[in-house]
Amino acid sequence: xxxxxxxxxxxxTLLFLTNGPYAFHETVLWTLPFIGILLVxxxxxxxxxxxxxxxxxxxxxDGILYALSLLQLINIGLMSHYVSQLHWQTxxxxxxxIVNLIALRFLVATSSGTSxxxxxxxxxxxxxxxxxxxxxxxxxxxxxxxxxxxxxxxHHLSLGMPEDIATARLNENFKDYWRRVYRGxxxxxxxxxxxxxxxxxxxxxxxxxxxxxxxxxETLLLISIIVVFGWLAAVMFLYQAFxxxxxxxxxxxxxxxxxxxxxxxxxxxxxxxSWLTRHVLMGLSHHIGHHQDENKRxxxxxxxxxxxxxxxxxxxxxxxxxxxxxxxxxxxxxxLQRYNARH
Numbered sequence: 001x002x003x004x005x006x007x008x009x010x011x012x013t014l015l016f017l018t019n020g021p022y023a024f025h026e027t028v029l030w031t032l033p034f035i036g037i038l039l040v041x042x043x044x045x046x047x048x049x050x051x052x053x054x055x056x057x058x059x060x061x062d063g064i065l066y067a068l069s070l071l072q073l074i075n076i077g078l079m080s081h082y083v084s085q086l087h088w089q090t091x092x093x094x095x096x097x098i099v100n101l102i103a104l105r106f107l108v109a110t111s112s113g114t115s116x117x118x119x120x121x122x123x124x125x126x127x128x129x130x131x132x133x134x135x136x137x138x139x140x141x142x143x144x145x146x147x148x149x150x151x152x153x154x155h156h157l158s159l160g161m162p163e164d165i166a167t168a169r170l171n172e173n174f175k176d177y178w179r180r181v182y183r184g185x186x187x188x189x190x191x192x193x194x195x196x197x198x199x200x201x202x203x204x205x206x207x208x209x210x211x212x213x214x215x216x217x218e219t220l221l222l223i224s225i226i227v228v229f230g231w232l233a234a235v236m237f238l239y240q241a242f243x244x245x246x247x248x249x250x251x252x253x254x255x256x257x258x259x260x261x262x263x264x265x266x267x268x269x270x271x272x273x274s275w276l277t278r279h280v281l282m283g284l285s286h287h288i289g290h291h292q293d294e295n296k297r298x299x300x301x302x303x304x305x306x307x308x309x310x311x312x313x314x315x316x317x318x319x320x321x322x323x324x325x326x327x328x329x330x331x332x333x334x335x336l337q338r339y340n341a342r343h
Contacts, residue, residue, distance in 0.1 A: 002279040002298065003064060006115060009280070010071040013111040016103070017078035021086060021096060024136055027103035034110060035197045040276050042314035045277035047303070054229055061299050063120055064282075069134055072116035076141050076237065084229040084235050091181030096327050101236065109240040112142050113247030114315075118281050124148050136214065140221060142241040144248075145214025146189035153192050155252075161267065170258040170332075173325045177253050178246065227335050250318045254310065254328075255287050258336050266343060267307035268292065285314055308332075308339040 012033045016022075022030070086100060116138050123135030131339035132148075136217065139145045155166040165184040166181040168177045193211050206212060224232045255269045268291040277285040284290075290301050310317055321328045 002275075003061070003282060005276070005279045006064065006068065006118075007071075008037065009111045010068060010115045013075050013107045014071060014078065014105055017075060017082050020082055021100045023096070024099050024101065027099055030103060031106065034107075035278065036068075037280060038319070039317050041274060041315040043315075044312050045275045046273045047278045058297065061297065065122060065131075066134075068115050069123075069138055070136055072112065072119070072141055075108060075111060076240075078136060078224050079104055079240065080229040080233040080237060082278045083233040085230075091218050105235060105239055105243060108236075110247070112240055112244035114281060116141060117144075117244060117248045118284055120147075121151070121284070124152065126297075127295070128323065137217070140214060140217045142244045143218050143222075143238065144241070144245050145218060146185060146211050147248075149189040149192050149210060150185040150212075155190050156291070159291060160256070162260055164260070165262050166252050166256065168253045168257040169260055172257075174250065174253055174321045175325075178249055178330050181249055181252070223283035236246060247318060250321055251284070251314060254317050254321055254332075257329075257332055267305055267339075268304075270310050271305050271307045272310045272313060272317075273303055273305070277313035281314060282319065302319070308335045 012030065015028045030237055031257060047187065071191075082104065083101070086097040088097055120135040120138035123131045123138070126132060126135070136145050136148055139147055158164040160167055165181050165188055168174075175207060189211050193209050197205050197208055200208060222234055223236065223238050255268065259269065268288040271288065272285040274285060283301045286301040286303050288304040289296070292304070293301075312320070
């Protein structure tokens with residue numbers, strides 16, 4: 001039942017979007033659940049590593065996935081409507097509008113990055129085609145549908161190798177990593193589709209190109225928001241998508257930082273056994289187990305300590321690498337050296 005914690009962020013966002021606009025002090029109050037998660041995650045309370053048999057036969061856990069998927073899509077629609085209802089006539093309106101836009105960016109982007117994308121990641125690894133399609137739709141809600149190709153064909157097949165775009169290099173800072181992967185993912189996805197399509201010619205080549213499929217859906221979604229809710233809503237949609245993807249890539253950054261180097265490349269990833277991270281992010285922190293068997297569902301993935309250990313859960317690590325990357329790298333280098341000495 002601890003996995004129900006994953007609803008805290010999207011439901012908080014939903015409630016915010018259905019009751020605004022708010023004054024400054026009210027928007028601060030809405031961030032408290034997010035701050036609470038951050039503080040508890042900083043305690044790094046460890047989860048029980050024992051894996052019980054699945055008493056729910058998957059129905060309960062799949063229900064969580066579908067509910068979170070619905071919340072993500074509803075929140076995107078409510079955000080667009082929310083922005084369209086803001087007024088900009090007076091100085092007071094403008095100030096109130098700016099405060100609410102800042103709160104929207106924080107709440108919706110954080111929910112999209114920690115719930116929407118995490119669910120999408122789970123679904124694109126499922127064998128059922130309808131679940132994969134739902135995962136791709138969720139990625140469209142953050143303008144990142146091509147991640148399906150780069151993640152499954154690239155990252156999982158070349159993890160830890162120099163050609164793996166998603167593995168952060170030793171001593172690479174997050175800003176450089178972010179610029180490299182944001183462009184590199186697009187190039188890889190396009191090149192991969194060109195290779196897959198091989199000798200297919202003409203219009204058939206366009207119709208079968210998965211990158212173009214995603215881009216078409218994303219473009220139609222953006223145009224629909226512009227037509228129904230206006231340009232400002234479309235800008236906020238793109239902004240939350242950018243911020244959500246940045247959260248995803250921050251996670252990718254510290255999950256594999258420095259593991260391409262020949263001295264430290266004998267593990268699948270960094271280790272975290274934070275109880276809160278595991279349940280709010282639906283098993284994402286058991287990342288080594290995920291790479292050992294990517295077909296396992298999130299509640300089946302076993303914990304592995306076969307890697308260097310993070311001092312905090314994913315929420316704190318996400319902020320740390322962005323706010324003080326130099327101190328993060330010093331810590332990471334020391335931990336890699338300790339791990340290397342033990343192995």
